[in-house]
Amino acid sequence: MTIQRRLALSFSLVLVLSLAIGLGLTYSHVLSKVRTETQAALNVGADSARHSLDVPGPVADPAEVLRGIVADFDGDRHLRARVEAPDGAVLAQSRPLAPEEAAPGWFYDLVHAAPERLELPLPPALAGVGRLILQTDSHNEVAEAWSDTRLTLTILAFFFAMVLVLAFATVKAGLAPLREIGQALNRIGSGDYSTRLAAPVAAELEPLRDGFNRMASRLEEMGHQNRALNEQILNLQEEERAELARDLHDDVAPFLFSVGADAAMIRQFLAKGESDAVGPRAEAIAEAVRHMQHHLKDVLRRLAPGALLDLGLPGAIDNLVAFWRSRQPGIAFEIEVSGDPIDPPLDAVAFRVVQESFSNAIRHGAPTTIEVTIDADDEQATILVEDDGKGFSGPAPTFGFGLTGMQERVRAVGGTLRVANRASGRGARVEARLPIRQRRPIEPSQSLEMPA
Ligand SMILES: Nc1ncnc2c1ncn2[C@@H]1O[C@H](COP(=O)(O)OP(=O)(O)OP(=O)(O)O)[C@@H](O)[C@H]1O
Ligand SMILES: [Mg+2]
Structure with a gap:
C-alpha cells in the first residue's frame, strides 16, 4: 500500500x-x-x-x-x-x-x-x-x-x-523527489552516469540528493578511468606485441637463417667428403642456438614476469635487475633483503612496487643509483625503493596509472604507500608497508608435550 x-x-x-x-x-x-x-x-x-x-x-x-x-x-x-x-x-x-x-x-x-x-x-x-x-x-x-x-x-x-486535501498535497509534494530519485537510480543502473538530481527538495531529503549526486559523479569518474585504463591496456598490449615481433625478427630470424645455411653447407661438405670443414659450421650452429636460447629467455621473462616469483622475491628482483642492467649499464643497483621471508601473496605486491619504481626511476629520473631495501618481521614487510635521479617536480607527485596501480595493489592487502622526494639529497623515494597476516599458530599436535 x-x-x-x-x-x-x-x-x-x-x-x-x-x-x-x-x-x-x-x-x-x-x-x-x-x-x-x-x-x-x-x-x-x-x-x-x-x-x-x-x-x-x-x-x-x-x-x-x-x-x-x-x-x-x-x-x-x-x-x-x-x-x-x-x-x-x-x-x-x-x-x-x-x-x-x-x-x-x-x-x-x-x-x-x-x-x-x-x-x-x-x-x-x-x-x-x-x-x-x-x-x-x-x-x-x-x-x-x-x-x-x-x-x-x-x-x-x-x-x-x-x-x-492538505495532508494529501503535502505528502504528494514530499514524495515527489523520491519518485525522481528512483527514476534517477534506474538510469544509473542502466549505465547513464551523467544523471544528476537538480530540483530543490525538502530539507530532510537534501543529504539523500547530495549523496546521490556524489555517488553519480564518482561512478562517472570511475567509468572514465576504466575506459582510459582499458585503452591503455590495449595500447600497451599492442606496443608489447610490436616490440616482441621486432625482437624476434631482428634477433632470432637471422640466426635461424644462419642455422639453415650452415646445415645446408654441412650437407654439401659431407656429400663431397670434406668432413674437415664440417666442424666450424657445427660450432657456428651451436653458437647461434646459444644466442637464440639467451634471447628466448629474455622474451619469456618479459612475457611472464609473475612466473619469476617461483624463484622467490629476491630471485625475481635479481632477474629484474639483470634485465635493466643489460639495458642501462650506467645505473648501479643496490639490493638489500633482510628479515623473514614474506608471504607469497605479498611477494607479488612487493615485486610490482619494485618493478614500477624501477621503470619510473629510469623513465623519469635518469638516476645513477637505485637502492632497494626489503625488510620483514612478524607484523609487516617494508619495501623501500630510492633513486638519486631528478625526483618529483612538485611537492606532491601527480599519480598516473603506474603509481595508482601500485597504490591499489598495496591497499588491496591492507598496506600503505608513501611516494615523495627523498628528505636528504636528490631523487625519489617509494615506501610500501604491507601488514603480515598472523602466521599460523602451532598446531596442537606440534606443541610441546608435557610430561604425564
Ligand atoms: N622516480 C621518479 N622520479 C621522478 N619522477 C617520477 C618518479 N616516479 C614517478 N615520477 C613522476 O610521477 C608521475 C606519475 O608516475 P606514474 O608511474 O603514476 O605514471 P607514468 O610513469 O607517467 O605513466 P605509467 O602509467 O606508464 O606508469 C610520472 O609521470 C613522473 O612525472
Ligand atoms: Mg610509471
Missing part, C-alpha cells in the same frame, strides 16, 4: 471516529436541551396563565376570558393552549409560531420531547365553560437544534476535507 493511501486511511479513521464522538455528544446535548427548554416553557406558560386566571369577581362572559388567555399563547415557540368543552370539543386553540425551516422527520423522531399536557384548575368565576389545557410542542426547539447541528456538521465536514 502506498504511503499516500495509508495516510488517507488513518486520517479518515481519525476523522470518522471524531465525527462519531462529536455526533454522540451533539445528540445528547440536543436531547437534553429540547427537554429542558420545553419544560421551562411549560412552567413559565403555566405561571402566566394562572396569573391571567386570577379574576377578582364574577365574569360576564367566562368563555371570552378563556379565549383571551388562549390567544395570549399565539406565537409561542413551545406551548399550545386550548379550551376544551366538557364533551372534549375544542372551543379555542392558540396558534404556535411555525418554525422557519422544519427539521426533517427522522431528526424530529430522534430528538423530540414527548408532548406534556397540563390542565390548569379554573377559578369558580370561570368554571363551567370547559378545561384550559397547556401542551408542550418541541417542533420549534427541534428545528433550532437541527439548524445548529447542520451548521456544526458543515463546518466539521469542511474542516475534515481541508485537512485531507
Whole structure:
C-alpha cells in the first residue's frame, strides 16, 4: 500500500471516529436541551396563565376570558393552549409560531420531547365553560437544534476535507523527489552516469540528493578511468606485441637463417667428403642456438614476469635487475633483503612496487643509483625503493596509472604507500608497508608435550 493511501486511511479513521464522538455528544446535548427548554416553557406558560386566571369577581362572559388567555399563547415557540368543552370539543386553540425551516422527520423522531399536557384548575368565576389545557410542542426547539447541528456538521465536514486535501498535497509534494530519485537510480543502473538530481527538495531529503549526486559523479569518474585504463591496456598490449615481433625478427630470424645455411653447407661438405670443414659450421650452429636460447629467455621473462616469483622475491628482483642492467649499464643497483621471508601473496605486491619504481626511476629520473631495501618481521614487510635521479617536480607527485596501480595493489592487502622526494639529497623515494597476516599458530599436535 502506498504511503499516500495509508495516510488517507488513518486520517479518515481519525476523522470518522471524531465525527462519531462529536455526533454522540451533539445528540445528547440536543436531547437534553429540547427537554429542558420545553419544560421551562411549560412552567413559565403555566405561571402566566394562572396569573391571567386570577379574576377578582364574577365574569360576564367566562368563555371570552378563556379565549383571551388562549390567544395570549399565539406565537409561542413551545406551548399550545386550548379550551376544551366538557364533551372534549375544542372551543379555542392558540396558534404556535411555525418554525422557519422544519427539521426533517427522522431528526424530529430522534430528538423530540414527548408532548406534556397540563390542565390548569379554573377559578369558580370561570368554571363551567370547559378545561384550559397547556401542551408542550418541541417542533420549534427541534428545528433550532437541527439548524445548529447542520451548521456544526458543515463546518466539521469542511474542516475534515481541508485537512485531507492538505495532508494529501503535502505528502504528494514530499514524495515527489523520491519518485525522481528512483527514476534517477534506474538510469544509473542502466549505465547513464551523467544523471544528476537538480530540483530543490525538502530539507530532510537534501543529504539523500547530495549523496546521490556524489555517488553519480564518482561512478562517472570511475567509468572514465576504466575506459582510459582499458585503452591503455590495449595500447600497451599492442606496443608489447610490436616490440616482441621486432625482437624476434631482428634477433632470432637471422640466426635461424644462419642455422639453415650452415646445415645446408654441412650437407654439401659431407656429400663431397670434406668432413674437415664440417666442424666450424657445427660450432657456428651451436653458437647461434646459444644466442637464440639467451634471447628466448629474455622474451619469456618479459612475457611472464609473475612466473619469476617461483624463484622467490629476491630471485625475481635479481632477474629484474639483470634485465635493466643489460639495458642501462650506467645505473648501479643496490639490493638489500633482510628479515623473514614474506608471504607469497605479498611477494607479488612487493615485486610490482619494485618493478614500477624501477621503470619510473629510469623513465623519469635518469638516476645513477637505485637502492632497494626489503625488510620483514612478524607484523609487516617494508619495501623501500630510492633513486638519486631528478625526483618529483612538485611537492606532491601527480599519480598516473603506474603509481595508482601500485597504490591499489598495496591497499588491496591492507598496506600503505608513501611516494615523495627523498628528505636528504636528490631523487625519489617509494615506501610500501604491507601488514603480515598472523602466521599460523602451532598446531596442537606440534606443541610441546608435557610430561604425564
Ligand atoms: N622516480 C621518479 N622520479 C621522478 N619522477 C617520477 C618518479 N616516479 C614517478 N615520477 C613522476 O610521477 C608521475 C606519475 O608516475 P606514474 O608511474 O603514476 O605514471 P607514468 O610513469 O607517467 O605513466 P605509467 O602509467 O606508464 O606508469 C610520472 O609521470 C613522473 O612525472
Ligand atoms: Mg610509471
